[in-house]
Amino acid sequence: MNTHSINLRVRYAETDQMGVVYYSNYLVWFEIARTEFLREKGLDYNRIEKERKIYLPVTEAYCRYRAPLKYDDQFTIVTKLKDVENSRMTFEYDVRKGDRTVTTGYTRHAFINEKGKPIPIPEDIKEILTSDE
Amino acid sequence: MNTHSINLRVRYAETDQMGVVYYSNYLVWFEIARTEFLREKGLDYNRIEKERKIYLPVTEAYCRYRAPLKYDDQFTIVTKLKDVENSRMTFEYDVRKGDRTVTTGYTRHAFINEKGKPIPIPEDIKEILTSDE
Amino acid sequence: MNTHSINLRVRYAETDQMGVVYYSNYLVWFEIARTEFLREKGLDYNRIEKERKIYLPVTEAYCRYRAPLKYDDQFTIVTKLKDVENSRMTFEYDVRKGDRTVTTGYTRHAFINEKGKPIPIPEDIKEILTSDE
Amino acid sequence: MNTHSINLRVRYAETDQMGVVYYSNYLVWFEIARTEFLREKGLDYNRIEKERKIYLPVTEAYCRYRAPLKYDDQFTIVTKLKDVENSRMTFEYDVRKGDRTVTTGYTRHAFINEKGKPIPIPEDIKEILTSDE
Numbered sequence: 001m002n003t004h005s006i007n008l009r010v011r012y013a014e015t016d017q018m019g020v021v022y023y024s025n026y027l028v029w030f031e032i033a034r035t036e037f038l039r040e041k042g043l044d045y046n047r048i049e050k051e052r053k054i055y056l057p058v059t060e061a062y063c064r065y066r067a068p069l070k071y072d073d074q075f076t077i078v079t080k081l082k083d084v085e086n087s088r089m090t091f092e093y094d095v096r097k098g099d100r101t102v103t104t105g106y107t108r109h110a111f112i113n114e115k116g117k118p119i120p121i122p123e124d125i126k127e128i129l130t131s132d133e
Numbered sequence: 134m135n136t137h138s139i140n141l142r143v144r145y146a147e148t149d150q151m152g153v154v155y156y157s158n159y160l161v162w163f164e165i166a167r168t169e170f171l172r173e174k175g176l177d178y179n180r181i182e183k184e185r186k187i188y189l190p191v192t193e194a195y196c197r198y199r200a201p202l203k204y205d206d207q208f209t210i211v212t213k214l215k216d217v218e219n220s221r222m223t224f225e226y227d228v229r230k231g232d233r234t235v236t237t238g239y240t241r242h243a244f245i246n247e248k249g250k251p252i253p254i255p256e257d258i259k260e261i262l263t264s265d266e
Numbered sequence: 267m268n269t270h271s272i273n274l275r276v277r278y279a280e281t282d283q284m285g286v287v288y289y290s291n292y293l294v295w296f297e298i299a300r301t302e303f304l305r306e307k308g309l310d311y312n313r314i315e316k317e318r319k320i321y322l323p324v325t326e327a328y329c330r331y332r333a334p335l336k337y338d339d340q341f342t343i344v345t346k347l348k349d350v351e352n353s354r355m356t357f358e359y360d361v362r363k364g365d366r367t368v369t370t371g372y373t374r375h376a377f378i379n380e381k382g383k384p385i386p387i388p389e390d391i392k393e394i395l396t397s398d399e
Numbered sequence: 400m401n402t403h404s405i406n407l408r409v410r411y412a413e414t415d416q417m418g419v420v421y422y423s424n425y426l427v428w429f430e431i432a433r434t435e436f437l438r439e440k441g442l443d444y445n446r447i448e449k450e451r452k453i454y455l456p457v458t459e460a461y462c463r464y465r466a467p468l469k470y471d472d473q474f475t476i477v478t479k480l481k482d483v484e485n486s487r488m489t490f491e492y493d494v495r496k497g498d499r500t501v502t503t504g505y506t507r508h509a510f511i512n513e514k515g516k517p518i519p520i521p522e523d524i525k526e527i528l529t530s531d532e
Contacts, residue, residue: 012301013157013294015150017204018448022146023457027423028279035278035338046338049417058422062461068515071150072301072312116467145434146427151315156324157293161412168411168471179471182284190334191289196327201382205434205445249334279421283414283470290412337416 002132003080004037010073020068026095026103027061033077034091034107041128053114054122059088063105073097084129087111087118135265136213137170143206153201159228159236160194166210167224167240174261186247187255192221196238206230217262220244220251268398269346270303276339286334292361292369293327299343300357300373307394319380320388325354329371339363350395353377353384401531402479403436409472419467425494425502426460432476433490433506440527452513453521458487462504472496483528486510486517 008029016022035045048054069075075097082090088110095103111121121129141162149155168178181187202208211227221243228236246252254262274295282288301311314320335341344360354376361369379385387395407428415421434444447453468474477493487509494502510520520528 011294012149012297013155016145017148017150017152018454018456019150020456023460024146024423024426027426028277031278044338055417057417057419057467058462058464060461060463061422062459063457064459065457068456072310144427145430151321151323153323156327157290160290160293161410164411177471188284190284190286190331191329192331194289194327194329194331196324198323198325198327201323205443278415279423281416282411283416283418285416288412 003078004033004040005076005078006033006036007074007076008032010069010071010075012071015071018068020070023063023065026063026065026105027107029077029095030061030079030091030093030105030107033079033093037079037081037091041131043125043128048125052122054119054125055112055114056089056109057112058107059110060108061105062107063103065103067097067100067102069095069097069102075102081129082106084121084126087120089121089129136211137166137173138209138211139166139169140207140209141165143202143204143208145204148204151201153203156196156198159196159198159238160240162210162228163194163212163224163226163238163240166212166226170212170214170224174264176258176261181258185255187252187258188245188247189222189242190245191240192243193241194238195240196236198236200230200233200235202228202230202235208235214262215239217254217259220253222254222262269344270299270306271342271344272299272302273340273342274298276335276337276341278337281337284334286336289329289331292329292331292371293373295343295361296327296345296357296359296371296373299345299359303345303347303357307397309391309394314391318388320385320391321378321380322355322375323378324373325376326374327371328373329369331369333363333366333368335361335363335368341368347395348372350387350392353386355387355395402477403432403439404475404477405432405435406473406475407431409468409470409474411470414470417467419469422462422464425462425464425504426506428476428494429460429478429490429492429504429506432478432492436478436480436490440530442524442527447524451521453518453524454511454513455488455508456511457506458509459507460504461506462502464502466496466499466501468494468496468501474501480528481505483520483525486519488520488528 014025078094080092092106147158209229213225215223223241225239280291342362346358348356356374358372413424475495479491481489491505
């Protein structure tokens with residue numbers, strides 16, 4: 001079970017004067033998508049930050065915009081955990097309106113501690129991330 | 134010298150599909166305007182937070198939208214410190230395009246400590262805020 | 267039936283370095299709340315704009331921040347249509363976390379046409395807005 | 400003269416609870432950087448949209464985050480026009496704080512008309528873009 005879907009709707013605030021979604025908002029949605037991915041896995045990102053003082057900043061982000069989304073559009077983001085390395089992981093995103101992919105992208109994340117230093121992914125988290133359930 | 138002006142330009146990201154600035158962005162600009170007001174007075178808000186652990190959250194915000202601003206418009210915000218009370222203060226804002234006021238508003242702020250408790254405005258800060266220079 | 271509730275969750279992007287929701291985001295949420303209010307009434311704001319070229323820009327917005335919301339918090343916005351005048355209307359919002367009101371506010375809206383001129387609220391829309399069902 | 404620099408300062412609204420700039424804001428800054436690049440070349444993007452009904456939507460965006468920026472940081476974005484193809488162009492961005500590159504990225508853009516159809520870059524625009532002055 002290494003994919004997860006969420007459904008969202010375009011907010012008015014997310015449009016621009018071209019009449020479509022402004023391009024940076026996809027990164028905001030990716031964040032929501034991966035948070036819900038983790039939550040479904042049993043990992044509460046908020047508690048990871050608060051209780052374990054572990055942070056997952058984005059080290060790379062990429063978006064390929066194929067077709068625009070418009071105000072009030074309902075859409076789905078399918079999130080896939082692509083790679084889990086020693087101290088990094090990569091998510092892939094597929095933004096779909098109906099049957100059609102409108103945008104794809106990925107984000108890479110480091111695991112860091114409170115001082116901003118990279119750390120190996122803790123074993124318990126790694127196990128959950130790489131389990132197929 | 135209890136007013137201060139800054140000049141800004143409308144970002145594409147700040148527009149919406151109505152072709153004008155989305156209404157919440159004025160609050161973002163008000164924050165920039167009061168920060169620069171304080172900086173000109175000699176108060177660095179960033180250092181107040183970091184070094185003194187004093188925070189100035191907004192307790193009330195109001196905007197009156199008279200005319201829209203559009204993409205790439207250059208505009209001025211005139212900020213006035215209206216009231217300095219025991220543990221609160223109020224800023225007024227006048228957003229102008231050329232000679233014309235397009236939006237007005239105000240924000241009220243509490244002074245709080247790291248635990249979120251209201252505190253009296255420290256004397257040295259109060260003195261700077263209420264000085265006329 | 268002149269109130270409506272929606273449930274939302276705080277996005278990471280909506281927080282600031284004070285560790286709470288940045289104050290302008292409440293206006294973004296108010297927009298979602300009133301859109302869903304209208305949708306439940308049978309009014310699709312997107313179609314009002316697209317098909318009838320009628321726009322409802324905000325002329326005033328007010329927020330009273332009582333307690334902060336934090337990342338990942340789930341909250342409810344209760345929206346009430348307060349006044350329907352000749353060419354304006356006012357919404358009131360109550361942002362609740364659990365049983366507690368954390369923020370209140372209102373927005374006033376004009377009805378305008380494609381040229382930005384105020385127009386009387388069309389009768390069919392007025393009827394729907396003022397009906398109790 | 401195919402590079403251009405702008406200076407910006409981090410807004411409070413652009414921070415998140417990690418105490419650093421939220422990652423999607425870099426794309427907003429890239430938009431400002433390329434607009435000013437074009438303006439210096441003599442191309443007013445606002446007029447290109449309004450008068451010629453030509454739009455330059457982003458088709459790809461990439462960011463590599465090396466070090467964080469924090470609230471109130473002053474930084475520079477150096478923009479370079481990398482490629483001008485038949486109907487596309489690519490900008491590269493180098494976000495610097497002092498002498499240090501903190502983030503790099505690129506955006507690719509299509510030229511489209513009012514109907515959203517790709518068009519060849521108009522000759523006069525192409526000439527300006529590819530001139531070395």
